Amino acid sequence: MPDSKFMERFHKDIDPIRKTEWRSEYSRDLARIIHGAAFRRLQGKTQVMGTGEGDFHRTRLTHSMEVAQIGLGLFEGVEKGNLKEHVSDSLQPYLATAHPVISSACYAHDLGHPPFGHGGEQALHEKMKESGGFEGNAQTVRILTRLEKYHRDKGINPTRRTLLSVLKYPANFSEYPSAAQRDGHPPKCFYHSELELINWAIEPFSEQDRKLFRSLLNGKPRHMTFDASVMECADDIAYCTHDLEDIIARDIVKKDVLLGELGAYFRENGPIEIDGKRLDMDNFTPLFEDSYARKKSIGEIVNVLITSVYLKEYEDFEHPLLRYRLAINKRIEPFTDFLKKKITYGLVVSKPAVKMLERKGQRIITSLFDEYKQAPEQLIPNWNSLQPGESTNRRICDYIAGMTDTFAEKIFHRMFTPGVGSSKDEL
Structure with a gap:
């Protein structure tokens, strides 16, 4: 095989392989x-x-x-x-x-x-x-x-x-x-x-x-x-389209601003046409109608992106798992880059209100790291069993990286906010 x-x-x-394992x-x-x-x-x-x-x-x-x-x-x-x-x-x-x-x-x-x-x-x-x-x-x-x-x-x-x-x-x-x-x-x-x-x-x-x-x-x-390339294409498609749906549903970017950016893109680059399928402003204006129209529109956009994917051969490789990979059509790539960089990042992530939350998250992580480093064996549960062969920094990093947003905030307030925390808190 x-x-x-x-x-x-x-x-x-x-x-070991189990005798009853199918x-x-x-x-x-x-x-x-x-x-x-x-x-x-x-x-x-x-x-x-x-x-x-x-x-x-x-x-x-x-x-x-x-x-x-x-x-x-x-x-x-x-x-x-x-x-x-x-x-x-x-x-x-x-x-x-x-x-x-x-x-x-x-x-x-x-x-x-x-x-x-x-x-x-x-x-x-x-x-x-x-x-x-x-x-x-x-x-x-x-x-x-x-x-x-x-x-x-x-x-x-x-x-x-x-x-x-x-x-x-x-x-x-x-x-x-x-x-x-x-x-x-x-x-x-x-x-x-x-x-x-x-x-x-x-x-x-x-x-x-x-x-x-x-x-x-x-x-x-x-x-x-090959397997990683399938995941990479799927991630790109999901990221640029579903984040767009969230942005609109949450009213984070106003209709005239978003449609203005999309209109400018299609005026400069023209519609995207691949294998009889077309992507232009008609696909995006329904995003601001009711939730049914928005879901249908997102589905159509995702379908165009999925069907644009092709199997690419890299002839310098011998093994088929390296020689063949999925890739998004070159005519689609500029548009997905536009959605990620101009829309998701340019209109959302870079907004002052979002940046404030990002900076707050960074402050929480930095503060926790510095505090843990002072006495990790006292502050981190089961410290001695956490990758004991690794450096202190790596072990602290592993612990913080595994936290959810809510847990990190909870520990931050427990450490640094007066009046918050109890000796019975779950860690």
Whole structure:
């Protein structure tokens, strides 16, 4: 079976195959992710808007569920031959076992994100930039391989293929120039502490494939596996469309402002036409009608984006899991970039009211980190059992990164707000 090497686990002795087990190793990975504490905590972590601002908008958990649905829809297009590109015979055996792997990648892709969104990520990286850095995707790898409480200090002990499916950026933090490491925005990477596991995961590839897979272009990683590419496309589609729906439903951006920006884009770039489908202002004006019209409009936009995805071949690779990847049509990319950068970031994330909340979240994380560092063994429950072989900074970072927004705020007020807190509080 071509896939057998990728079903192996790093720690073989702790994961024997059960005599009554009929699930695949990949299905076992998926179950461990869904039943894990890190996955549940996503319900309390910021997507674009804070978790305490209402019940309608997405959290990291609902976003991950939508990414999984879109990802499986994309995979179905490949599996059933709905894409125009011919699926190579060499890829077919890997498609037969891909369903639970892609589900795992989509459900797990945001596990490593800390409380308070990207602002929280920057705050933790600022504290960790001299101690191995902090980056959300790298933390996801760390959760699956070390932190999730399934096996002590070994995470869910994932299979090679599941581990590679969440590895969006196969670059070691220590490989980046010092300027990139120290910049306010963390470099896209995995941590040096997981290097041995990453090297193990890519062992089945040829030496040439391993070298190319780990190579950088203009100082940035550029390759991922087929499974990771499905997750990446699904994440991009969900992020730029569903966040738009939340923004409108919450009335965060006024109708004339948003339609003005969209109108300017289509006047400059023209409508998007792909395979008989058209995306223009007619798709967006119903967003400001009733909720039924808005949902139908979002569905049409998502459908155009999904059907724009194609199977791209990278001929320099030998192995089919690296040679073939999904990609969003080049004619769509400028528009998805516009939605993410001009609409979500330009009109929402950069608003003073939102920036204030972001800064507050950063202040909470920074204050907690500094206080914990004074006496971690006194302030952090079960300190001695938390990755004892790691540095104090990394162990504190792991603890804070695993918090929900609400829990981080609660601990902050318990520590620093007079009159708040009790000796009976749950920690």
